[in-house]
Amino acid sequence: MIVSAAQLHLCIGDLDGNRLAARRAIEAAAEAGARLIVLPELTASGYVFDDRAEAMSLAEGLAGPTVAEWSDLAASRDLVIVGGVAERDAGGALFNTAVVVDSTGLRASYRKAHLWDREKEVFTPGDARPVLVDTAVGSIAVMVCYDLEFPEWMRFAALGGADIVCVPTNWPLAPRPEGERPGEVVRAQAAASTNRVYLIAADRCGTERGVSWTGGSTIIDPDGFAIAGPVSADEPALLLADIEPARARDKSLSDRNHVFDDRRLDLY
């Protein structure tokens, strides 16, 4: 089964342009045979808001145009699409949300629970664990960017039965020594192998109000190795990988070892 991570060039506030970039990537991925496509965090709105008011002006409901467009694309091509949306709820609260849509429409949404830096001034943190959805491509879990830095969160997703953990992300570029992979990619590899799941991280590119991005989109297998990417460049990219979701259901490391059963629950 072919899966995809779309690393997109996004621009703050350019709702139409960003949606078009996402649409084109979805169409290209589908053309290449992908059944599951992961898009970045906050795909339509962009990320570096001047303030909460600007974020509010760029947010939408889950019945809004972004989810509607992705649902149309998923229905017409029988896809599963995961991507980030600046969500405004009926009460006017803002969430950094990721949605799962398939050919039947919106299947689930997840509100980022661990907020990064100035997001704390803009968004309300989610108060639910990573969402798990049974789809035509396997059991998928969704979390967003900084959520992935907390091994506790990944454990919930994996223990819940996820085959594939989808991570829409916007990873701000951090310095790293020559020859080293981005730390976020290293931690994603560790998260995948520690729990023996596939992990698809879709990052963005395009410097925005002085913030550059890691461009670290990667598809990782249950052994923790990159099977597509990491891109590690400030440029759009469409990653594709052929995966076997059933591999994520075998949690054995040896005849006597199992990543879940070997936990010392008597001591944690």
Added chain:
Amino acid sequence: MIVSAAQLHLCIGDLDGNRLAARRAIEAAAEAGARLIVLPELTASGYVFDDRAEAMSLAEGLAGPTVAEWSDLAASRDLVIVGGVAERDAGGALFNTAVVVDSTGLRASYRKAHLWDREKEVFTPGDARPVLVDTAVGSIAVMVCYDLEFPEWMRFAALGGADIVCVPTNWPLAPRPEGERPGEVVRAQAAASTNRVYLIAADRCGTERGVSWTGGSTIIDPDGFAIAGPVSADEPALLLADIEPARARDKSLSDRNHVFDDRRLDLY
């Protein structure tokens, strides 16, 4: 402050030869200015026991010759030494133990809590959390090899106040794609950066009864980057790195982010 990981060529059952290899590495590290030296798992005995009876014949108490020798070396050169010992207790139980010795003698011991593969037929698992010891070189925590694969364990060590997590290890060689670091090293990097601690992993080399080793000794900083190693070769090595233990006491990632305070304890 200079710290060291000694990757040693060990031979099953060669107690004297293995102790000599350790002694020479300790002396060389001290000569190079190291104040803390980490040695492999099961340094004196070797690892690939035929059966429990053989392991029993190679085990010793914590008042035995291995700890005595390391204590003498630590006292004469004012060192902190962490290394693995096949421990036989008064009741005849066997543990895969790591000890911390300094100039005052044995400071602490830790019994591996997560056992790998055939270790389950030989050793009794420990039932205590990673040991934490305040030493002249900072607060150090100790765990052994497969323990490190459980992020829950690393959290305990870091939350307990460890500046440096010392990991005596014997990492059996596993296949990996060309150009990829060993998965164990990737997970060690993630464990260090997730908790913003130093991590020193001392692996072994020397094929033993058909088992080869990763030779993945590495010294990792709180950003998760290798500052010495990984060796990634089947050969002895002495890694040295100059560290600032106080760096591990700052858990901030940004003005608004902190690796401990950002945990969602209301949801875990």
